[in-house]
Amino acid sequence: MWTRLSVLMQMTIVSLTLAQTPPKAGDAALGTQAYDRFERPQACATCHVDIARQHEQAMMSQAYVHHWDEIEYFELALPHSLKEPKVAGVKAGCNGCHAPLAFLAGDIPPKPPADNTRANEAVSCDVCHTMTGFAGETPVNFNYIVSPGKVKYGPRPGLVSPHHETRENAYLRSAEFCGACHNEQDPWGLYVKATHLEWKEGPHGKAGIVCQDCHMPPAAGRSATMGQALPDVRQHLFHGAHDLGKLTGVAEVRIHPESREAEPGETVKLIAVVVNAKAGHKIPTGSAEERVLWLHVEATDAQGRTFHLPVDRKGFAGEEFTIASETALAYQDIGDIKDIPNFAGLKRDGNVPAGDRIFRMPYLDPKGRMTIAQWNTASFGVDYRLAPLQAVTETYSWKLPQEIAAGPVKITAKIFYSRLVSSVAEYLHVPAEEYQTVPIGEHTTTFNAL
Ligand code: HEC
Numbered sequence: 001m002w003t004r005l006s007v008l009m010q011m012t013i014v015s016l017t018l019a020q021t022p023p024k025a026g027d028a029a030l031g032t033q034a035y036d037r038f039e040r041p042q043a044c045a046t047c048h049v050d051i052a053r054q055h056e057q058a059m060m061s062q063a064y065v066h067h068w069d070e071i072e073y074f075e076l077a078l079p080h081s082l083k084e085p086k087v088a089g090v091k092a093g094c095n096g097c098h099a100p101l102a103f104l105a106g107d108i109p110p111k112p113p114a115d116n117t118r119a120n121e122a123v124s125c126d127v128c129h130t131m132t133g134f135a136g137e138t139p140v141n142f143n144y145i146v147s148p149g150k151v152k153y154g155p156r157p158g159l160v161s162p163h164h165e166t167r168e169n170a171y172l173r174s175a176e177f178c179g180a181c182h183n184e185q186d187p188w189g190l191y192v193k194a195t196h197l198e199w200k201e202g203p204h205g206k207a208g209i210v211c212q213d214c215h216m217p218p219a220a221g222r223s224a225t226m227g228q229a230l231p232d233v234r235q236h237l238f239h240g241a242h243d244l245g246k247l248t249g250v251a252e253v254r255i256h257p258e259s260r261e262a263e264p265g266e267t268v269k270l271i272a273v274v275v276n277a278k279a280g281h282k283i284p285t286g287s288a289e290e291r292v293l294w295l296h297v298e299a300t301d302a303q304g305r306t307f308h309l310p311v312d313r314k315g316f317a318g319e320e321f322t323i324a325s326e327t328a329l330a331y332q333d334i335g336d337i338k339d340i341p342n343f344a345g346l347k348r349d350g351n352v353p354a355g356d357r358i359f360r361m362p363y364l365d366p367k368g369r370m371t372i373a374q375w376n377t378a379s380f381g382v383d384y385r386l387a388p389l390q391a392v393t394e395t396y397s398w399k400l401p402q403e404i405a406a407g408p409v410k411i412t413a414k415i416f417y418s419r420l421v422s423s424v425a426e427y428l429h430v431p432a433e434e435y436q437t438v439p440i441g442e443h444t445t446t447f448n449a450l
Pocket residue numbers: 041044045048051052053055060123124125126128129154155156172173174177212216223224230232233234236
């Protein structure tokens with residue numbers, strides 16, 4: 001009797017301890033799940049055909065094999081992690097978001113993409129659909145809780161599948177689900193990615209318009225070939241900075257002159273208004289250390305001569321980083337990482353014409369120089385990005401040259417975007433499509449030169 005009771009008591013204690021052991025998440029989940037705990041996307045594709053084809057086209061399925069990701073991890077982050085103790089954690093950490101299977105399996109560093117290991121599956125179906133929540137207060141640094149197995153978690157209750165069990169989990173409908181990988185804190189504790197936090201404090205977050213509403217919009221159809229017809233199947237588009245449709249018009253621009261007439265020698269003031277009306281977070285967001293968004297203003301006189309107009313200075317602290325310069329250098333930490341003595345750096349603003357306004361937030365390395373390495377960021381410069389549903393005005397004070405032709409002067413304001421500063425891309429041999437200049441908005445106005 002006594003023994004049975006004590007065995008029972010011991011069992012209760014054991015199960016209590018088991019229940020209280022918090023599931024491993026974030027750094028602590030390294031090496032906790034073997035590769036074969038996860039099903040391959042091909043296994044899901046037999047029934048979830050459209051979703052599978054969409055996901056293949058989305059960057060998250062390529063987050064490990066994509067050229068620039070491979071270059072940045074293997075040529076910069078990994079060697080840096082091996083020589084600089086402060087950033088040693090990124091050797092494994094990058095993979096927590098880019099190659100979750102390899103991270104969870106403890107296969108660190110993963111083999112390069114050419115070896116075709118399961119790291120290549122990147123952010124796969126089974127990673128997302130076995131997530132049940134996140135650990136802690138804020139979703140950040142891959143602190144998702146994953147429990148791979150027969151049960152696939154989805155947004156709907158009571159579904160039946162021949163291949164797996166399904167269970168509804170509201171977590172998948174939340175922005176926090178995305179935030180676990182779309183917020184990143186670096187070794188200095190800085191939020192070097194804060195897409196979810198930007199969203200949360202912005203108008204979309206306050207209105208409850210989640211990431212899924214813009215990046216996985218609902219359409220009528222079936223989510224599985226043998227599934228039921230539904231009015232609102234979540235499309236797995238996950239389209240962002242690599243999608244022309246998503247980028248086009250993402251920053252709107254309008255420009256007007258203060259006066260419709262001016263004489264040579266007189267100063268004409270032009271006012272441009274730039275709006276972020278499409279994104280639920282800042283633009284650029286996420287990898288803001290790499291992206292370049294800029295406003296270019298030109299005038300063309302009646303004889304077809306063109307003049308490039310530099311933006312007026314506003315005078316705020318750190319503004320020099322937001323106006324393109326012909327001579328400014330940056331990214332000297334690439335020299336430190338690659339052991340290049342006296343590396344002078346690369347052109348800070350790449351191919352952006354000098355005098356153009358750049359909407360950015362500089363990431364500064366421990367020596368205060370602008371960096372492309374978000375994991376090596378010790379401080380930020382001024383945050384001059386476009387906040388959601390807000391407008392920014394820029395002015396151009398242009399003293400009309402004496403040689404200007406009388407007649408209409410056409411002013412054109414154009415917004416351009418590049419996924420990676422061109423100087424860095426060229427230096428590291430990143431394929432051209434990764435940093436090509438994408439035109440995203442344009443407006444023209446006129447005034448008369450007398
Ligand atoms: C980045 C994470 C992520 C990946 C990768 C992903 N999904 Fe999803 N999936 C979601 C989320 C989030 C939802 C629910 C969205 C909502 O309802 O707000 C969802 C919804 C679904 C649904 C239900 C759709 C509906 O509205 O009825 C199915 C089925 C599904 N996913 C299957 C897949 C398959 C198969 C793959 C791989 C080919 C995949 N998912 C990849 C996050 C993901």
